[in-house]
Amino acid sequence: MQINRDNAEERDSCDPLGEFRDEFVLRPGLIYLDGNSLGPMHVSVRERMQACIEDEWANDLIASWNTAGWYDMPLRLGARIAPLIGADANDVVVTDSTSINLFKVLAAAIRLNPGRKVIVSERSNFPTDLYMVEGLSAFAGKGHELRLIDRPEDVAQAIDDSVAVVMLTHVNYRTGRVHDMADITRMAHEAGALVVWDLAHSTGALPVDLAGADADFAVGCTYKYLNGGPGAPAFVYVAPRLQTVAEQPLSGWFGHSRPFAFDPSFEPAKTIHRFLTGTPPVLSMTALEPALAIWDRVDIAAIRAKSVELCEYFIALVEQECAGFGLELASPRDSARRGSQVSFRHENAYAVMQALISRDVVGDFRAPDIMRFGFAPLYIGFVDVFDAVATLSDILQSNAWRDDRFQVRSAVT
Amino acid sequence: MQINRDNAEERDSCDPLGEFRDEFVLRPGLIYLDGNSLGPMHVSVRERMQACIEDEWANDLIASWNTAGWYDMPLRLGARIAPLIGADANDVVVTDSTSINLFKVLAAAIRLNPGRKVIVSERSNFPTDLYMVEGLSAFAGKGHELRLIDRPEDVAQAIDDSVAVVMLTHVNYRTGRVHDMADITRMAHEAGALVVWDLAHSTGALPVDLAGADADFAVGCTYKYLNGGPGAPAFVYVAPRLQTVAEQPLSGWFGHSRPFAFDPSFEPAKTIHRFLTGTPPVLSMTALEPALAIWDRVDIAAIRAKSVELCEYFIALVEQECAGFGLELASPRDSARRGSQVSFRHENAYAVMQALISRDVVGDFRAPDIMRFGFAPLYIGFVDVFDAVATLSDILQSNAWRDDRFQVRSAVT
Known part of the structure; x- marks a missing residue:
């Protein structure tokens, strides 16, 4: 497999699930690999919530248990x-x-x-x-x-x-x-x-x-x-x-x-x-x-096929671009035994993840030493994976994660 | 006690809780005596929900568990x-x-x-x-x-x-x-x-x-x-x-x-x-x-004082205006032993309540024979009570509740 950004762009351009990405509200520049913790908002939620609040609750009140199908x-x-x-x-x-x-x-x-x-x-x-x-x-x-x-x-x-x-x-x-x-x-x-x-x-x-x-x-x-x-x-x-x-x-x-x-x-x-x-x-x-x-409108089999590709691409890229920095694959290498996430162990997993988040690559940390990356095929593409690994690689090579502000644990980690 | 609409208007005009009514979204003409089942929406909910959906969920995503205090x-x-x-x-x-x-x-x-x-x-x-x-x-x-x-x-x-x-x-x-x-x-x-x-x-x-x-x-x-x-x-x-x-x-x-x-x-x-x-x-x-x-901004003692007045006014009006139509007070007559609701028994409680609801006086029915009216002092006034009883009296006197459409029970009653 040829690993470069052009290749990632090409894969995104022929991705049959690519059309769904714009249905999710994700701010520009964000690479959100934490949908396995909290998924992003589908655009249709806005209008539906507005209708629920204004029409169903405020206007129709108790009748909505019947009329709105609550x-x-x-x-x-x-x-x-x-x-x-x-x-x-x-x-x-x-x-x-x-x-x-x-x-x-x-x-x-x-x-x-x-x-x-x-x-x-x-x-x-x-x-x-x-x-x-x-x-x-x-x-x-x-x-x-x-x-x-x-x-x-x-x-x-x-x-x-x-x-x-x-x-x-x-x-x-x-x-x-x-x-x-x-x-x-x-x-x-x-x-x-x-x-x-x-x-x-x-x-x-x-x-x-x-x-x-x-x-x-x-x-x-x-x-x-x-x-x-x-x-x-x-x-x-x-x-x-x-x-x-x-x-x-x-x-x-x-x-x-x-x-x-x-x-x-x-x-x-x-x-x-x-x-x-x-x-x-x-x-x-x-x-x-x-x-x-x-x-x-989405076939779960197509989700799974793309999920496997995204995860394999991520593993291959990390092992190529971040070799020698103490990352150890914590997920099964065999795709058939792996869900839609990839986890790596690292001695400083918490700080490295905080550094990633500060650069808009959002995964999460799980105690004691796991960096967890979720790949939701509805809104994550191959360029996202490429860019996420490039950022991870830069953080490890530059030691950016050693900055004091990445060491402090928040209440919910 | 003089019971007429002028008197009710006067009591509303000097009600220290009257200022709160406009903070609730209630459509014109509606007399909502079912806030003891589902309270209406406070106007500030709109903006807060908008912020939660757009800023906290859609924009800040998982970080909001900390940053938004979830x-x-x-x-x-x-x-x-x-x-x-x-x-x-x-x-x-x-x-x-x-x-x-x-x-x-x-x-x-x-x-x-x-x-x-x-x-x-x-x-x-x-x-x-x-x-x-x-x-x-x-x-x-x-x-x-x-x-x-x-x-x-x-x-x-x-x-x-x-x-x-x-x-x-x-x-x-x-x-x-x-x-x-x-x-x-x-x-x-x-x-x-x-x-x-x-x-x-x-x-x-x-x-x-x-x-x-x-x-x-x-x-x-x-x-x-x-x-x-x-x-x-x-x-x-x-x-x-x-x-x-x-x-x-x-x-x-x-x-x-x-x-x-x-x-x-x-x-x-x-x-x-x-x-x-x-x-x-x-x-x-x-x-x-x-x-x-x-x-x-609201003293619960003031809520209670007005609640007692509203309920006493309702009971007095019903017993004066609807006498002879088979209504029987199901709530304690002594205010000290009664919450913020008044219930009346009636053989055709379900149909009478449906007729009231069709005329925008909303209480609820509780099997087998109870009409329940809740009086929430934050948004219910004395004129509401007066008008609700006038409507009830009219429905009973005109037999409007006998209409077929008021006999059919909905799934959630």
Whole structure:
């Protein structure tokens, strides 16, 4: 592969996804490789939010629960996400945060498998997933224990007939390593365990086939590759075969079979609605809807193909242009095992990332030593990758990252 | 009391809260008596949301967690609510929905009182509160039972030494009846029980003194009298003496003592932060902030005084103008025992309310036979009350409510 900027420009010029870039609001000069943390804003969000605030809230007020379809939003947004994760429209709802949705499905899963006490996960899983298991286990008080594997390839040997639930994040938040969803789900089922998948770093980044894998439960995030806005509500998937039997303890009125009957006894909806709890944050839900509309026009297979190319190009360029500066690839080299991000370890990862950000190349730092770069094919091109690596190379060669201002940690890093 | 429109106009003209009405976006002709369900929009929300969307999200992207203070929002907004409920700034956070926050505090409460199994509440409580107890009890599996009183005055006799928690909504959502917070909290404590108050229909409507009553926990809603916008996130109060010992099972990363250390083990914050869970819905939180700013300029005692006058005026007018049409006051007649709403029973409550709404007098219906009218003193005046009753009287006298179109129930009623 010829590595130069002309080549990158040529690749951008024949990129079938190139047309979508201008639909996102990104200021000139910014190379935003942090869409895996917070996606940028789709231009259509402006008008939609304006309409929600002025027409729906200010003008129509309470009537908008019916007339503007606020009440149907959890299912309507879920239906838009469904094709991206291999689910049917009625099997996904958008509601609450990923952490809370994880609690719901974990609680449902351990009740469906009452004789077993082990929950398998990874020590390197996103911490909140592990925290939710801790909280759940302590509260349930039935001796559930977390069995954490240290290497992703050790999942198989951790699954035995004591395992109630296997809970894994499909794409690791730090390394981008991908688990084999179909294979692990099959192994877990053969051992009598249920499987919960966290799709935070998968949805909108690569094809996912929950139904094809016969997965039991999944949760995921909408503010990363789905560009739903800061803290946009998360989603829950429940396999149709489980929807009438899975019981979750956060049984609020939106999960009732007849929420407006105001019955003092809870009767769960016989649908995915039983995974809803309280009143949804309508403004945050509303910003997500136009952001999801783009997926009517975009093939997730094309996203994946370009994502692989961007990541391979980035790795090749970094290893060529930044050799000898102590960078070590922390992501799998094999594209088939890697999501839409590339992570490098560096002794001074924090300062180097701060220096990059100061020059408008935005990735992020993950403790203790990871620089993480996300490649969202909807708005990132090959020239972006080229320029990002040129900047990284210059920062390393000039020692610019040693500047005092890049050493100070902010509250949220 | 002389009851005529001139009198109402005079009362509006010398109303010290009259100046605030124009700060709310309410279309001409609308008499909005449903702010106890969804408050209207404060004019400052427009500009603030525009800035959040354009400057914070679209332009500054991920940096806004620090630079725009997104990360501090749960505590910052909680501090603004604190003076309205008799709490210190560090004892309240805004997060999640009321239902979910109720689960957190109930779970914490039953763990603090492990030898007892009874949770006292009211059959007429807002149903989601009871549903959350059901979900919690079933999941905990320790035999917790709900002891429901049928009459609000029966709280005292329901409290004995088997009671772990007394969970009450301060102002009843249907009747507006107010519980004596200080008295009930004292009785519960004397019996060794903890108390959880739901302030959904209290906050911003009447003074609340949680610290003065020595309450243990409280939750509340921000989209009613606080005008935070549809589905705006709720709040949680935890007494300072309980903050380091209360443990709640929804232990997500925002509740960790060091969320960005990405430690695989959960260590709860030693503050109210431990009642946070996942990433907050920033856009919905943002709309709430300017809505709360008005309380810097408004005295809750003045709100209460006007609220009592508005409600008394409404009751007197209805009983004078609509006598003989089968309306029965469902709220306490004694203002000291009534929140900022008035409810009337009527055999055809649904149709009469629909007819009122069709003529721009907006209250709401609560099954099976309640017409509910909320009086928010920030934007409702005496002429509004007069005109609302005139419309109601006309609808009853003309039988306009018998029209077919007022009989059909919508999905969300």
